Amino acid sequence: MRISNLINVITGLGRFGLGFLQRLGRSVLFLLRTLAACSVLFARPGLIVRQLYAVGVLTVLIIVVAGLFVGMVLGLQGYNILVRFNSEASLGVMVGLSLVRELGPVVTALLFAGRAGSALTAEIGLMKATEQLSGMEMMAVDPYKRVLAPRLIAGFISMPILAAMFSCVGVLGGYFVGVGLLGVDAGAYWSQMQNSVDLWDDVLNGMIKSIVFGFIATWIAVFEGYDSVPTSEGVSMATTRSVVSASLVVLAANFLLTALMLGEE
Numbered sequence: 001m002r003i004s005n006l007i008n009v010i011t012g013l014g015r016f017g018l019g020f021l022q023r024l025g026r027s028v029l030f031l032l033r034t035l036a037a038c039s040v041l042f043a044r045p046g047l048i049v050r051q052l053y054a055v056g057v058l059t060v061l062i063i064v065v066a067g068l069f070v071g072m073v074l075g076l077q078g079y080n081i082l083v084r085f086n087s088e089a090s091l092g093v094m095v096g097l098s099l100v101r102e103l104g105p106v107v108t109a110l111l112f113a114g115r116a117g118s119a120l121t122a123e124i125g126l127m128k129a130t131e132q133l134s135g136m137e138m139m140a141v142d143p144y145k146r147v148l149a150p151r152l153i154a155g156f157i158s159m160p161i162l163a164a165m166f167s168c169v170g171v172l173g174g175y176f177v178g179v180g181l182l183g184v185d186a187g188a189y190w191s192q193m194q195n196s197v198d199l200w201d202d203v204l205n206g207m208i209k210s211i212v213f214g215f216i217a218t219w220i221a222v223f224e225g226y227d228s229v230p231t232s233e234g235v236s237m238a239t240t241r242s243v244v245s246a247s248l249v250v251l252a253a254n255f256l257l258t259a260l261m262l263g264e265e
Contacts (some may be wrong), residue, residue, distance in 0.1 A: 027223045034152050034222070037144040047150040048157075055116045055151065055218075056158030060165065062111055067099075067166035070107060071173025074098055078174070079182050091184050092193035095174035100197060100206045104167035106254050109213035112159055113246035117221035120151055121242040124225025125235035133226075148226060152218050159214020160207055167206070205261045212253060217246040 041048055078094045124147065127133050133143045171193070178184040197203065221242045228238030 023227070026227060027219070030223050030226065031219055034144055034148050037142060037149040038153055040145045041149060041153060047146070048153055051150045051154035052158060055120070055154045056162065059112060059116050059158070059162060062115055063108060063162045063166050064169050066107065066111055067104075067169035068173040070103060070166075071095060071099065071170030071175075072177045074103075074170065075174035075177035075182070079178055079184065088178075088182075088184050089188040090192055091174065091178045092171075092189035092191075093196040095178070096171055096193040096197045097202060099167040099170040099174075100202050102206075102254075102258075104170065105163045105206050105209035105213055106250065108163040108166045108210065109159065109217055109250045110247055112155075112162060112214070113217045113221070113243050113250065116155065116158070117217050117246050118239050118243050120155070120218070120221040121225040121228070121239045122235060124148070124151075124222060125228040125230075125238050128226065128228060129230040129232070129235055131230075148222055152222055155218025155221070156211070156215050159217070160210040163206070163210035163213075205257075208261075209254065209257050212257065213250050216249050216253060220246045220249065 074095045075091060078091050078098075079088055082088045082090055082094065124133075127147065133147065136143045136146060175186075175189060179186045179189055224238045224242040224245070225235075228234045
């Protein structure tokens with residue numbers, strides 16, 4: 001009995017591993033074909049502009065609100081910690097570095113995956129379930145060029161801009177709490193931040209992270225929608241899988257990028 005149970009466990013693990021590798025291979029082939037279709041977008045920039053509005057502009061509100069409250073919480077918690085060491089003048093440094101290097105790119109990517117990523121997956125999955133993609137192929141319209149590539153490029157462009165907005169609003173939120181409510185000197189807040197936050201080591205690293213996260217989150221969202229089972233249940237499962245997978249991969253990629261960036265210093 002125990003041997004048969006062990007065999008079943010090993011079989012299940014093997015089946016899961018093969019399924020994972022199969023989906024990974026399909027996703028890589030999907031990405032290569034989508035990237036090859038991006039060249040046609042230079043002749044039709046309107047496709048990207050419409051998706052920039054749907055993916056980027058409609059996500060601005062949640063990014064701004066989340067950035068404001070995250071910055072306010074950082075200002076409050078940071079002040080309570082720094083005041084114990086009479087270092088409350090360094091509040092700007094803590095808020096700035098926390099947002100620019102870590103929280104800005106990561107939280108923006110998670111919010112992006114939850115709002116824009118799920119919308120992309122559901123939209124493409126619904127188009128597949130209603131056979132709109134098949135209809136395009138019958139009319140000699142490549143869905144990779146018309147549907148998938150514009151959404152991939154729009155997410156890739158939108159994510160760094162949204163992350164920068166999140167960090168800027170978060171810094172203002174920390175200023176509002178630290179200076180406006182808790183009495184930290186405004187000059188010390190800005191001057192300490194200006195002296196400690198480096199353009200290349202901090203801002204550039206955060207921008208690189210946001211670019212990578214945007215590419216990952218959009219790739220997963222578009223692929224899950226295209227690879228979904230063409231039923232209502234299949235689309236809903238693909239949407240859930242898109243958000244979960246993108247969030248986990250972003251967190252794992254953040255660890256790897258942070259380790260590489262710290263190793264270079």
